[in-house]
Amino acid sequence: MPSYRTLSDATAALVDRQREVFDAHADRFEAAKVVTTRLGAHWRDGHAEFGFWTPQLVDEVPESAVSLELLTPTEDVDLTADEETVEFDRAFVETRREGEFTWAAVEGIRPGTRDRLGTLYRLSYEVGGEYETITDPFADSLPFGAYGPPELYDMARLDEERDDRDYFQRLEQDGIEPLASEDDGLPRFEPATSMLEIHPGTATESGTLAGLTRQFEAIGEKQAAGESLTPAERNFVGYDAVQLMPLAPITQNEDELGYWLPQTESADSLLATVRRPDMVNWGYDIVISGFGTVNPAILETRRPDELVDFIATMHTLPEPMKVVFDIALGHADNGALPLLNDEWLAGPGMYGQELDYTQPVVRAGLLELQRRKMDFGADGIRVDGAQDFTNWDPETEEEWHDDEYLAEMDRVTQEVAGVEYRPWMIFEDGRPWPRSDWELASTYRTLIDQHPHAYQWGPVTFAHNTPALQTFWATKWWRVREVADMGENWISGVANHDTIRRGTQLEPEPPFSQPQINRYLGVSEPEKLDRAYNNPASTVLFHGFLPGCPMDFTHANMRAPWGFMRDTDAVWNLKVLAEEEHFPAWQIRPEDFDDDEHFQRLKEWGFGSREELSEFLGLLARAVEMTDYEKDEIATLLNTMGTPIGDELTVTELEQLGRDWMRDVGEFANLAHWHGQQDDERTAFDLAVRQFRHDHDWVVGDLGEDDTLDYVYPTDGTVIYYGHRRAPDDSEALLFVANMEGVAETVRPTELTDVTDDGWELALSSPGLDVDGADEPLELADSDVALFTRSLD
Template sequence: MTTDSQPRLLDDPTAELLAWHRDVVSDHDDDFEAATVLTDRLGAHLDAEGRVEVGFWTPDIVEAGVSAADVFLEVFTPTGTIDPAETDARTVTFRRERVPLRREGEFHWGVVAGMRAGTRDRLGSLYHLTYREDGEWRVVTDPLAYSVPFGAFAPAELYDIDRLDETRADRAYFESLGTADERVSTSEHDGLPRIDPAVSMLEIHPGTATETGSLAGLADVYAEIGRKKRAGDPLEPWERNFDGYDAIQVMPVEPLTENEETHEFWSVVSESDGALTVELARPDAINWGYDIVVSAFSAPNPAILETGRPDELVDFIAACHDLPRPIKVVFDVALGHADNRGAELLADRYILGPGMYGKHLDYTEPTARAVFLEMQKRKMDFGADGIRVDGAQDFTSYDEETSEMYHDDDFLAEMDAVTQNVAGTEYRPWMIYEDGRPWPREDWELASSYRALIEQHPHSFQWSPITFAHNTPALLTFWATKWWRVREVGEFGGNWITGVANHDTVRRGTQIDPTVEFNQSPVNPYLGDDYPETLDAAYDNPAAAMLFHCFLPGVPMDFVHANMRAPWGFVRDTDPEWNVKVVADESNFLYWQVRETDFSATEHFRRVKDLGFDSVDELHSFMDALSAAVEATDYEVDVMADMLSAMDHPLGTDLVPSDLETYADAWMRDVFDFATLSNWHDAQDEDRTAARLATREFRHDRPWLRDDLREGDYFTYRHPTDGTVLYYGFRTAPNGEEQLLFAANMEGVPVEVSPDILAADAAEDANAPEIPTAGWEPVLTAPHLATETGVKLNTADAIVWRRVP
């Protein structure tokens, strides 16, 4: 039970909390083990009596010599009703109180009465730690907060997280997990259930997946799909792009960095000892999700919460779990780096130094290491079934003896050891790593095995070499030159995530200059009549879809934007320093994703049109010049503005850096809107979407396909290629009840296939099994492909035959 009385420190409970802290430290010789226990109680926790237990790790304050008497919990209680869902800025007043905290070692603790807990229906008290140093008040935000309705740079919200868990609609789903798990060693895994791997998975970017750009919007999509499936009603073609999977990987749902020049979601207007007046709004930052500040990692990103309430994340998960075939939800956890502005929110000892993506985190600092793991635990406790560790090769630490960085696999193992507790059930999530080590070493593409963490954790999965960031199937010979990697999927890909379409591969595809000659493979002329059609067909390819869903091992993953044949690129408006360069690097997006008819549509590219650009060609000329200026000046924006001023373009002849920044912001927001999937619902093809859904259902009917090829199975390509990259293979179900014969023209001129032809081709290979020629029936084909026993496959066509031995 909560109260709105004046917040105050409770002396006796606080003394008990400090005594507990001392006992923990004395009971553990290892600093990390002690920190692991202490971090469980950091942040703000509501107890059954309505009191709030508060804890902060504050090494910077202690090292600076700040007096313990000058450290407080600052509490802001709404004086009226505030709707955290509103994105429009408005001015509101909070009651303000400072509650003294007590110091123990490098920590500050307190048990506080009189704070209001947030719920689904109301905003709770906001809080942060504040301290006085050299006559000035400074602030420490809560890195382990459960709710940050106005962003990570604003005070956190006290939230009743226990109530959220107790009232979640999918409690029965977690209760059904039980406690025994025969698939894993009970000595290694304490007898806890581990979530099974998926059969197939869909990657979704919440910000552009629906018109609302919210998790509530996604929950509505899946609730409607569930309603239709229970009623036997047909799905709309666009809805099919979301269906046929038993897992969803949502791109990061963590709070983002903010553009300090343009993002003002919490701005102090006036203040006194007893009140604070601020202009506030629910954040509307756009971002692909990976530019996180790490602080407040445990909380959902408020920019994708339509209601501004953390409940929305749970409601989305519950909607997925409630489907006739429940969908697992996998969180994309990006704890391998922090955006540069993370240094403004985190204590110095969280950060090792500058890194490739901003700040390199210090995984060797005992308390920081424990906090990172606690962040992961709290976030996953919103109800995730699986965890995808983004860029696991980036979790590196510094060896002082060798003066070299090393892969901190001990920390990755500790991430794997974290268990979740949801709806009273403790369980282990499905574990997935993205790890391309030795990337970014120059020879990474040849040297990486993509198996380093599978070998350490045999239950875990990794992103495969076909899935990793730099694959470009829109270029001719991709499937020929990648054969060696595709073959590895067949040999030992049972614990790989497969498929060619994801947020990184599509983005890399749009960054290629398709006009370049001689130093790269040409654009595949067999896929489409123009660049956008070629790109669409490269990442939403019936041959590739059937290869990964109907034949090869592993867990195939698709990207909903590729399924929808919708635009996708690098979207963010959070970085005033690098936005212009990022936009310049995306200049080839215009070739690959924007037709003149798209640009001409009134609903698209409104901001750059307002800046004076009237055609794709005009925009292309400027983007090419912008890209060249970045390269020529090594990104000196002042010099770039002078260079571009000499050109004839709508931005004028007297450019200054702010003009380029205005253009970059307009471009990013226009691309974000352009990529929103609701724009492309009506463009979906009935036959294509039905065929892709049938492909996914084929795999769900045969989960044994996830396992590696067995003795007697066969997978190869026809060589010499003779103008066509023809993949084909033969598999037998483990129970011997059915056999499958697969053939696909991955790229090249048309080719005739039949069981007789493939059996004869395989007979030329002394290592091939004898492929039967009788009893085959076509069971799945690419759209518009005839289903005779013998067929001609054009580029991207595929067929699967079935026989009962």
């Protein structure tokens, strides 16, 4: 059994430091920014230091009743196993409390490493004869999910052994000029030229960061050897950045078994069954607790090393790529309630629980969690839902945007491989959302104006955009024009995790009084949706001609299914399922449903075809609407109407059906299923367009006064965009023409704008498009495009 010993002097030093910091700062927030850096568990030269923020204990639990509980496995644990029963040596050591904080320094503890599970820990105290525990929101490792005990982890070793240390040291040596507004001399990573959004849970067969690393390693080896990439592999390259969807630990379904299951326990021993976390979620249902580490459901080994390995691989590819983290700190799922003390939360909100940014320790703690997550080595940060960072003013009874907190996020610095830097900042901010006129009123520039180096998601990128609708490119013209005029600090493009989901919610055959689907995109609904988010015209428009940083989504590149998937919500799961009413029509081809590999759980319920699944979801959607989401009434109504799987469904069965749906859709969306269906010509074209942007990177800047972007008026059934740009150094010019939507139309590109007929060379054109020259007639069908270049030297 380990021999733990509380280090009295080291513990006293932690307490003294807390006192000194608060005494030295009149502003509690400034003091909290210092103190929160010591919260959590830290391995220091042969001993561990622990710090907890425990305001809930101050008036309720005496200091002497609180212990630090330590759990060290007696034998090696196979963290890749689906399930294992593990015996832990258990001990309780004393702690020191100073005001709202609890501290301990202990030797004899085992830190976790790449190859070994370390000591687990939590605070423990007795109330009314029963033991209560407090977890650590600042944990570095949560191998059994946010609801299991955290693990002491050797984070210094993880940083020291990373394979991309030279990457960061070159940043310091060769450098990026510090911004004039940042007088501390620290470099800030430059923006990417183009970016790919990735959902780690469905990007590879394993659904893990390790699987994603192996995939990019294989691509890098081919690039280094000059070998050709497969059509599927092409979909992942040609960018200089990837954005990973949120990686933080997430909520769990309270009706599921869980992943940390104590069996028997005594004062010095605990026997627990531990299960491999396998939550299905797109990553935004976070619980804040453990935000600084990685969701174990996307870790093959349950070791945070996997994230560093992935980043190091991206940084050391023959064509290096930046890594951007998607940071969702604007809300907490209701699952955070048992994990956080009440001070963290301001009350219920649109997405679960609002966070209290006015509480100084919370404010500082969230910034510290951001810092720790980014210290895994990210180059950039995308702040999800920046318009959601608000506080309530009881006097005016209005919410106000906490732009000073967003500025604090922007000021956070990272230290990786001994180099301090600031990341590329990206904000998703659609204010005044959710005001009813937000789409018209939003400038998408509020935070760019405040932080000129920052980027924002532009207006054509936001979730509400649905390019499968007829007249999308006509009605969104004014926003596209804004991208041309002021888009150099915008993330652009139409394909991301949100927009494709909105596409699957469109009614496939809407009434004539509603916007219609663009029938020219394809024959079947899946073909129309796939092409809406990945077609030659929009790809060349954003990557080849317009400013900013275009972003694509892996599932759009692969033309693979994607939808809203989460099996982590026991309360709203059926409502979410009802919102997916049209998913089968848009994303499931009949032959895919018939494939024995797909939808195995749903087939066990009795669904025999895609049509039966669509029928059931339609009935569920009507029942949810008619009952205002009263589950008992939903079950009664469905049974009265009758469903393809019977008329005796209980609420419990419906909830299980919802979870089975989420898991089946998550597996169906896994990109490993779709590698063999990639079109060679299309993927080669898409990659060539991305390479064109990098070879002509001057296009990232806004159009100049003499440049042109316009559309043919009157439209006469076709939305023809055309444009002309000159490089700032007058070395070359571009001529762009595309049929964004509508019937086929014949045009002469040079006649659309005031340019000479001579000297134009075809740079890019839709696969199969017959192009004779820029001054010759060119017949453009829906989504066809041609881009010409002309040397001006």
